[in-house]
Amino acid sequence: MKKGKIKFLTYPLVVLFSGILLAAFVSPTESTETLDNWDIPAKYKEMKNPHAGDKSLDRVGKMLYAKHCKSCHGNVGLGDGPKAASMTAHMIPFNDAKFQAQTDGEIYYQSIIGMDEMPNFEKKIPDEEDRWALINFVRSLK
Amino acid sequence: MKNYILMLLLTVMPFSGIFAQEEEVKDKPVRAPFASGYLIDNQTTMIPIKGTLEFAIQHKFGTIENGKSDFFGIYAPAANIRLALDYVFFKNFQAGIGLSKERMYTDLNAKWTILEQTRENTIPVAVALYGVVAIDGRNESAFGTGKTWHSGEGKTEFDFNFPDRLSYFSQLIIGRKFNHWLSLQTGVSFTHYNLVDPEFDHDKIGLHFNGRINFSPQSSFIFNYDAPLKIQQISEQLEVPPHHQSNVSFGVEIATSTHAFQIYMGNSKGIIPQDIMMWNSNKFSWENLAFGFTITRIWNF
Numbered sequence: 499m500k501k502g503k504i505k506f507l508t509y510p511l512v513v514l515f516s517g518i519l520l521a522a523f524v525s526p527t528e529s530t531e532t533l534d535n536w537d538i539p540a541k542y543k544e545m546k547n548p549h550a551g552d553k554s555l556d557r558v559g560k561m562l563y564a565k566h567c568k569s570c571h572g573n574v575g576l577g578d579g580p581k582a583a584s585m586t587a588h589m590i591p592f593n594d595a596k597f598q599a600q601t602d603g604e605i606y607y608q609s610i611i612g613m614d615e616m617p618n619f620e621k622k623i624p625d626e627e628d629r630w631a632l633i634n635f636v637r638s639l640k
Numbered sequence: 641m642k643n644y645i646l647m648l649l650l651t652v653m654p655f656s657g658i659f660a661q662e663e664e665v666k667d668k669p670v671r672a673p674f675a676s677g678y679l680i681d682n683q684t685t686m687i688p689i690k691g692t693l694e695f696a697i698q699h700k701f702g703t704i705e706n707g708k709s710d711f712f713g714i715y716a717p718a719a720n721i722r723l724a725l726d727y728v729f730f731k732n733f734q735a736g737i738g739l740s741k742e743r744m745y746t747d748l749n750a751k752w753t754i755l756e757q758t759r760e761n762t763i764p765v766a767v768a769l770y771g772v773v774a775i776d777g778r779n780e781s782a783f784g785t786g787k788t789w790h791s792g793e794g795k796t797e798f799d800f801n802f803p804d805r806l807s808y809f810s811q812l813i814i815g816r817k818f819n820h821w822l823s824l825q826t827g828v829s830f831t832h833y834n835l836v837d838p839e840f841d842h843d844k845i846g847l848h849f850n851g852r853i854n855f856s857p858q859s860s861f862i863f864n865y866d867a868p869l870k871i872q873q874i875s876e877q878l879e880v881p882p883h884h885q886s887n888v889s890f891g892v893e894i895a896t897s898t899h900a901f902q903i904y905m906g907n908s909k910g911i912i913p914q915d916i917m918m919w920n921s922n923k924f925s926w927e928n929l930a931f932g933f934t935i936t937r938i939w940n941f
Contacts, residue, residue: 565858
């Protein structure tokens, strides 16, 4: 009788564990994330980067990235910083071709104006030149 | 004292006007000379953008002299803590309030960065004024014999009033960011206590020197030296009374987008500047060092 009971429990448990085991190998839903949910105003899309290619700003961009972005976006922008795990949004890696295909103005809007979990940095990085320095750095992470 | 402050403001103000005009020639202020408005227990010339609320936690543990028995001061009862809030009301002007455990101080403070150093050296240094009024909140009985007057005919005790609880600290800070890794500051200050025990002075003049050496994008080595001066000419006593130890501290700062973490060792127990300048009796020596930290968090509105 007892044996039967255990057997009765065994099958569901085996199914459950094998299910969990299999689930571990299934990669999480492929990033549907994307840049589609960004509704970027035309004003930003057409924005020109007045400091594009300005090498003198390299260090500034790097410093700003380390201070403001690294904790979520990770050392090289893969979206794997220490805070990333606790976020609901999935961060697109900066080396993604789709991300890099955007205009500087679009990256400016995403980086400085933000949306949902991506905070607004207008007050934290008030200087226009510094903002472009940061965008130049993000561009370099391809 | 009010007159001194007024005079100082009047002498500096016309200059700030002149520089403001030159500034229009697009010489922008240097990028963040310091990561935070706080530097250990001092202030920097840095004030965040208008509309910023800053919360600061400052803590000093006991001295490390007892070693393992109180784990280098961590378990020691002689800790001091201050919680403070300040807000940037106008560009380069902030005001705030803080509460500290030592002497139950409530301090009201304000800082005004009159000049910001610019990138092209139109203005070579940053200049700030910092003022603190503190209220000693302890019970009357803690105030000792400062209100007793000894004359030839005996002694008279005067009533204890609210102004007796007040102390003032005013400071002129001059700072310069020399390059991307080195920022230094110097300053001069005047401290006044309305009531002190008869054997002490009410006033003290001090010199300040501090700075930061940035060694990675987020981390810096920070240090601070405050020296109260022995000046016989302003002393009320025949000999300048004791309690004239300099405040020396050094540590590491880690800055993030919204926080600054400063972990340091220093030889003064006080946290608010007038208390450090007036009452630090710990000589700078290994056993008088204590661990401490300053953490700030900012919010932008």
